[in-house]
Structures are given as structure tokens and as C-alpha cells.
Amino acid sequence: MKRLFISALCAAAFTGAAAQEQHSDTIQSVYDTTEKVMYDNDKYKVETNHFWDNWFVSAGFGGQIIFGNHDKQVKFLDRVAPALDIAVGKWFTPGIGVRLMYSGLSVKGATQKEGHGEFPTHSTGVDVPGKGGDGYWLMKQKFKFYNLHLDALFNMSNILYGYNEKRVYNCSPYFGLGWTRVWESPQSMEVSANVGILNSFRLNDALDLNLDIRGAYVSDRFDGELGGRWGEGIWSATIGLTYKFKPRGWDRSKTIIRTHDRTSELKAMQDKLNDMQAQLAQRKRDSITVVKTLAAANFVIFKIDTWDLTNEARVQLSLFAETIKKADPNVVYVITGYADKGTGSVERNVILSKNRARVVYECLVNEFGVPKKQLRVDHKGGVDNMFYNDPRLSRAVITRVVEENDAQ
Incomplete structure (x- = not known):
């Protein structure tokens, strides 16, 4: 084995x-x-597998026999008693599961008469037929008990051949420990060791027909009569049904x-910048008294809940810085930070927009040499979607020329 x-x-x-x-x-x-x-x-x-998946209940009825102290003196069929199984369990994987089972009803055997060893235990009062028609030194025995045991199940069909929810037959050896109790006096409470094979035949998605063959080993005290044995065994075979609760299977x-x-997103940004450049160009054409060379507006976006500049953003700022330094040195640009109003608290969005404007300012001044006098810093906190109804485009910093009224 x-x-x-x-x-x-x-x-x-x-x-x-x-x-x-x-x-x-x-x-x-x-x-x-x-x-x-x-x-x-x-x-x-x-x-x-989730915790509430693949739970099942089962019930079966059959026969059982005890191997005790006087097996040879009682016919085999006279020792067969009814057996009942009721269980609840769960499969954790297609190959490994556990169940808690009640097994029991009664067992039949033989016990010594009074005056022939120990006092008779669980006697029915009927003699076991002996030699010479005189009655023997044994009486028939019957008593009720139950065995509550926890078993580990191993579906060898799934372990060896892979999971198949349509498989008709599954063979699942198991073993476990339990607690047996004899109800009638003399009462007995003993630990049991259980081993068996659960043979399952699929009827449909929810029902299986079961043939459960099991052996249990208990102490020699189980039947109330000490016979010098290491212990006693109970063998049973039951036929029953298993119902599998939903959700079932894997x-x-x-x-x-x-x-x-991100192609469409970048295209939308570029279109917006082109529009802004066109507007600036139109202003240049419309200007009569003052002609200035300006740098086009710059747009930098940030990841959600951060104010870290990406390498792509730094490249954009370097090109923007070159344009500022070549343009009119008297032109002032405002760096405005924004945050997405739909994400985060008001306080958090103020911090985000302020820090985003600050890191753009520090990058232009410290890394690319833009004069401080040409830059102003502002922040707007959380704002509604500014472009294309897309909240991601509001997590940004926009740098553009200060309007005349703002510059005064």
C-alpha cells in the first residue's frame, strides 16, 4: 500500500x-x-478554489461487521449489522479534499456467559449454539455505537489523469482519525483509525452514486470485553448518494x-498644442505696436498621484527652454499646475498641482538655464476635465506666455 x-x-x-x-x-x-x-x-x-466552492454532502446505507473476541464461534452472516453514513466535506483541489463523517448504527457478535470469564456485555440473552445441543459458553451480542471521523480524501483519478468534470468513475482512497462511542452500558469511548476507498459514479453535474468501503481500528475495550487482543476492527460497505453544492468544479x-x-492620447495633446501655437501666431499677426518673439505653450502630464517628471517630459522641457532663451528675453511665462478633481481630496489636489508646477520650474531653471525673471509659478488644485473629457489630461502642468493684464 x-x-x-x-x-x-x-x-x-x-x-x-x-x-x-x-x-x-x-x-x-x-x-x-x-x-x-x-x-x-x-x-x-x-x-x-474559493472557500465556499466544491462543498458536498453524502449519505449511504449498507452493512458492517466487527472483528472481535469470538469471531470463530459465530457464523459470518450472523455478525453482519446495518450501517449508516452521513458526511459533509469539501474538495480543495481536484485531487485533495476533506470530510467529516458520522458512521454507525449497531454491530453484532458474541460475549461470554456469566461464570465463564467476565460478566456478559451487551448480551441479547440468546445462546450461541454449542456442541452436543447443550448450549455453549457464549451468548449473542448486539450494541449501538457511532464513529465520528475526519478523513483526508485523495482523488487518484484526477491526480493521475488530470481533472475531467465529465469522468464517470473516480477512485478516492482516504484515511483519518475519529472518535467512537458505545451508547449502552458498559459504555466505551475510544479513538479510531479509519482507512477506505470511496468509489464515485457520476450521475450528473450535481449527483454521484457512491460505494464506500471502509475499515476502522479501535481499542479492545470497544465491545466491553477484554480478550487479550491488540484491538478490534470494524469493516463496512455502504451505497449512497453525494450532492455537490454550487459553485462546483474548477x-x-x-x-x-x-x-x-497611447497614440490617440498623444495626438490629442499635439492637436491642442498646435491650436495654441496657431492662436499665438494669430496674435503676432494682429499686434501693431509690439512685436515679440515667444515660445509656444508647453504641456506636461503626470501619472496619477505623483509629481515626478518622466524622461519624455524632460526632453519636452529642454526643447521649450531652448525656445525661451532664443525668444524675447522680456517675455514672462507662467507655469500652472493642475490635478484631476475627480481623484483625491481637495487638500491632496492642491499639494499635487503645487508640486507639479514647482518641479517644472526647477527643471527649467536648474537644468536648462531659463532665467528666473521670465518665470512665474501658479497652481489651480483639482480641476474638471480640461481636454477631451479625459481626467488624465488634467494631471498636468501648462506653461504659456503671461497675458498683458497679468504681467502688469
């Missing part, structure tokens, strides 16, 4: 390392986000990959 169990585990480990196949579904969603779902076709891999393992195309 031990070699068989080790071999099964080795086989499961080997097959689990076998080559895998995958297929994928690609979904194009709005905002230029592409979602790719990779399904793993390896039958040994499934999605993680989903295939999958990986989701999402990619975001």
Missing part, C-alpha cells in the same frame, strides 16, 4: 510537468486598451495581459 501511494504521487508530479498548450482570446476595448486572455490547456492546472488556468495604446 505504501509503495502504491508513493508511486501515485510520483506519477502525478511527472505528469504535472508535461508540456502545456495554450490558446488565447483577444478583446479590444475602449480607450485603446487591448486585453489578451491566455487559457492554459494543461488538464493538471485549474483556477484557485475553471481552466488563465493569464490576462492588458496593453494600452
